[in-house]
Amino acid sequence: MQNKHHLVVVGGGFGGLSLVQALRKTDIDITLVDKRNHHLFQPLLYQVATGGLSPANISTPLRELFRKQINCRVVMDEMVDLDLTTRQILLGDKKLPYDTLVIAAGATNSYFGNDQWATHAVGLKSIEEATEIRARVLSAFERAELSTDEAEINRLLTFVVIGGGPTGVEMAGAISELSHHTLKGDFRKIDATKARILLVEGSDRLLAAFEPTSSARALHSLEKMGVEVWTKSRVKEIHPDHIVVDHQGSLQKIYAGAIVWGAGVKGNTIGAKVAAACGVTVDRGGRIPVLPDLSVANHPDIYVIGDIAAAPMEEGKFVPGLAPAAMQMGEFVARKLKSRLVGAKDPGNFRYVNKGNMATIGRAQAVVELPFPKINFGGYLAWLAWLFVHINYLIMFQNRLLVMLQWSWTYFTRNRSALLITHPREEDMKPVVGAVSQPPTV
Incomplete structure (x- = not known):
């Protein structure tokens, strides 16, 4: 009996969630890894910081979100490195194998070297x-x-x-x-x-x-x-x-x-390790450069989406680090995987639609x-x-x-x-x- 294709998604932000939810009806085993147990609606964090909302108002437990999605397993842990030889990600003292890996680890604060x-x-x-x-x-x-x-x-x-x-x-x-x-x-x-x-x-x-x-x-x-x-x-x-x-x-x-x-913000610190393992270099913002289909060069089984991705657009610009952009990326990679694994139409390259x-x-x-x-x-x-x-x-x-x-x-x-x-x-x-x-x- 052949094992199901195993997709590992690192990060439960807008990009990771959109990807996993778009694959809910597919015959793929999905593992969602996040160091926290909840999805956070970051655009409203300033409301928490000034007492307008409570943290629970803008966050939802990941297990609650995917309770009914039987092909998704949630793991609360932090990715610390990547082993390309064995096709595994390292989670502290544990290892998690993958067939396809999607990095959606988001961004952190940048103090510009200070x-x-x-x-x-x-x-x-x-x-x-x-x-x-x-x-x-x-x-x-x-x-x-x-x-x-x-x-x-x-x-x-x-x-x-x-x-x-x-x-x-x-x-x-x-x-x-x-x-x-x-x-x-x-x-x-x-x-x-x-x-x-x-x-x-x-x-x-x-x-x-x-x-x-x-x-x-x-x-x-x-x-x-x-x-x-x-x-x-x-x-x-x-x-x-x-x-x-x-x-x-x-x-x-x-x-x-x-x-x-x-x-300022910069890509999550895991970005530099993923980039080094894949033979590429993060940009000044700590983002991993990706090809127009959001995969890493020479690694078609590794995709990067959301704030941590340096995804090219026209005129030398990059896809902005916004929630709608991350969601579009997640949905695109889901279509890409469906085309590879179940014969759906190939979506080609990613095109960001600016909604304002x-x-x-x-x-x-x-x-x-x-x-x-x-x-x-x-x-x-x-x-x-x-x-x-x-x-x-x-x-x-x-x-x-x-x-x-x-x-x-x-x-x-x-x-x-x-x-x-x-x-x-x-x-x-x-x-x-x-x-x-x-x-x-x-």
């Missing part, structure tokens, strides 16, 4: 990071309430977001709403509405991947919300209580109560760009479109319902239901006695 910054400026790629940011932001308000030093209060009520892409814009807007509305009147000594939110971006405009008109809309909306935006500004140093920024040619030292990193860009800025404010027809718009209508798309992309019906109810409550009351400091750091628990007087800027 990995020591990660301790002081938390990125936003996991639930752990989102709850850490939430703890740091809320702890800053709590410590400010206890302080008797005006300069220290100013420092604690200063929040710096680094990076003017969608993550940075969404975080800055959410922190502004949190301080200026949700926490208004909650403290007796400090005025939460006096918080300073600073967004630092290295290029000359926000949302560089969007049209200039969308960038201008985002800037205008943020400034109306009280967010201070610095463009043409590059971070030089990050310390526990301050950053040093080259702001349009002038070095500035900004003392802050919490620092959030949203300036969108980013939310704050309450009833967003920007949306659609390619067909080519239009872009902002404001309340764009915000409604953003809400609809993100609720629709949530995997489970119960999550869609919970998020819709939470957002409705937040919209009408401006309250946030998950303002919890779940794992305070030791330094956040120390009493504030006088504190060191430091000017907020130099």
Whole structure:
């Protein structure tokens, strides 16, 4: 009796899920490997980081997702290496054989060679990071309430977001709403509405991947919300209580109560090992170069999809690291495998279909760009479109319902239901006695 073809998929993100679900009716044995037991809807992590949603609202256990898909087995483990000779992936001290391997391991934060910054400026790629940011932001308000030093209060009520892409814009807007509305009147000594939110971006405009008109809309909306935006500004140093920024040619030292990193991502660390084993080199973003059919050169049994793939498009561009792109890649590889194994029509090479860009800025404010027809718009209508798309992309019906109810409550009351400091750091628990007087800027 011949064994079934064994497909191993590493990563339970959008790409991995789309691939496995598209193969649910095939006679293929599938093993899905992920170091966590849940699928995470990363686009809404900033809502967890600012208390608008709970982690369970945007994550779903993988075993629950594939409970009824009998050809799929879920393994909670982390891939650490690849053995091409024996056609196995290494999971710690265990090995898992494959006939076809798909790497969909996603991306992590990139500090552009300054990995020591990660301790002081938390990125936003996991639930752990989102709850850490939430703890740091809320702890800053709590410590400010206890302080008797005006300069220290100013420092604690200063929040710096680094990076003017969608993550940075969404975080800055959410922190502004949190301080200026949700926490208004909650403290007796400090005025939460006096918080300073600073967004630092290295290029000359926000949302560089969007049209200039969308960038201008985002800037205008943020400034109306009280967010201070610095463009043409590059971070030089990050310390526990301050950053040093080259702001349009002038070095500035900004003392802050919490620092959030949203300036860059890179392929998961396993990408470099997979690339080395396959005889290729990852690009500057840590992504594995792939052929137009998403396979690795000289290895037709290994595919790479999602944020970890450097997939070519026309004019020397690459497929963007977006959830819709990862889903399209997963569905494409599923069709490719069906053509190889069950004689279905060969889909040829992968073609990314751009369905548009969108980013939310704050309450009833967003920007949306659609390619067909080519239009872009902002404001309340764009915000409604953003809400609809993100609720629709949530995997489970119960999550869609919970998020819709939470957002409705937040919209009408401006309250946030998950303002919890779940794992305070030791330094956040120390009493504030006088504190060191430091000017907020130099």
